[in-house]
Amino acid sequence: MLDILDADFNNPAHGDMVVALLDEYARGPMGGNQPLSDYARANLAAELARRPTAGALVALHDGTPAGLAIYFEGFSTFACKPLLNLHDLMVSERFRGQGIARRLLAALDDVAARRGCCKITLEVLQGNEPAKALYRQIGYQGYELAGDTGQAMFWQKKLVA
Numbered sequence: 148m149l150d151i152l153d154a155d156f157n158n159p160a161h162g163d164m165v166v167a168l169l170d171e172y173a174r175g176p177m178g179g180n181q182p183l184s185d186y187a188r189a190n191l192a193a194e195l196a197r198r199p200t201a202g203a204l205v206a207l208h209d210g211t212p213a214g215l216a217i218y219f220e221g222f223s224t225f226a227c228k229p230l231l232n233l234h235d236l237m238v239s240e241r242f243r244g245q246g247i248a249r250r251l252l253a254a255l256d257d258v259a260a261r262r263g264c265c266k267i268t269l270e271v272l273q274g275n276e277p278a279k280a281l282y283r284q285i286g287y288q289g290y291e292l293a294g295d296t297g298q299a300m301f302w303q304k305k306l307v308a
Contacts, residue, residue, distance in 0.1 A: 149213070149247065151203040151254040154203040162192025165203050170226040172237035177275055183264070204254050206238070208249045213242040216251040218267075226265040231258065236278070248281055269300045 148205050154161040166188055172178040182192070196202045196220070206214035217235040222228075238247045259267050269287065270308060291296040 148209055149245075149250060151205045152205040152207055153258075154205050155194035156192045156201070156203070159192075161203075161205070164205050164212040165195070165217070166191050167217060168205070168212055168237060168239065169235060171233060171239060173214070175237075175240070177272060177278075178195070178237070188286060202258065202260070204251055204303055206242075208242055208245070208247070212239070214238040214247040214251050216255055218255060220262060220264070221268075223265050227269070228265040229262055230264050231255065231262070231267045233267060238255075246277075249285065252281075252285060 152161070154165055156162055156165070166183070169191065170183045170188060173181060173183050190303065195203070195217075200220040202218050202220075204218075205210060205212055215235065215237050217232050218233050219230050221230050223230045224260040233252075236248060239252075255267060265289075268290075269282070271282060291298045
């Protein structure tokens, strides 16, 4: 049986599930092949709890944490409405191929609808063909305003702390 839990970051059991699943994701090829830092493991749940726009959905397969979707509410200036950004999506390796990612994404659709969001955004690595195929199947596509300016690209600038 699969249940989707809306994580409460102030609940230690929920926080532990979020951290453990995210650490598993970070250790894999689509997460950079590196575990979360000791600092992140110790502080992630509390830091997410401090951010009112943060949320997480945890998929539980017969009570065992099996998948995770971490999201943040943002704002679309052009639509003048909120949006959700799916920041992390993962399914634990032993539970893959069972439709868990699809269920997490459907639950995320429900969250976005309840919040009156105009869209859900996400980033995906070019080489993550399984994720790209799933996203396309359920209606996601590259973002562009006009064909002659091309698709949007996701860039970053790391800051030294």
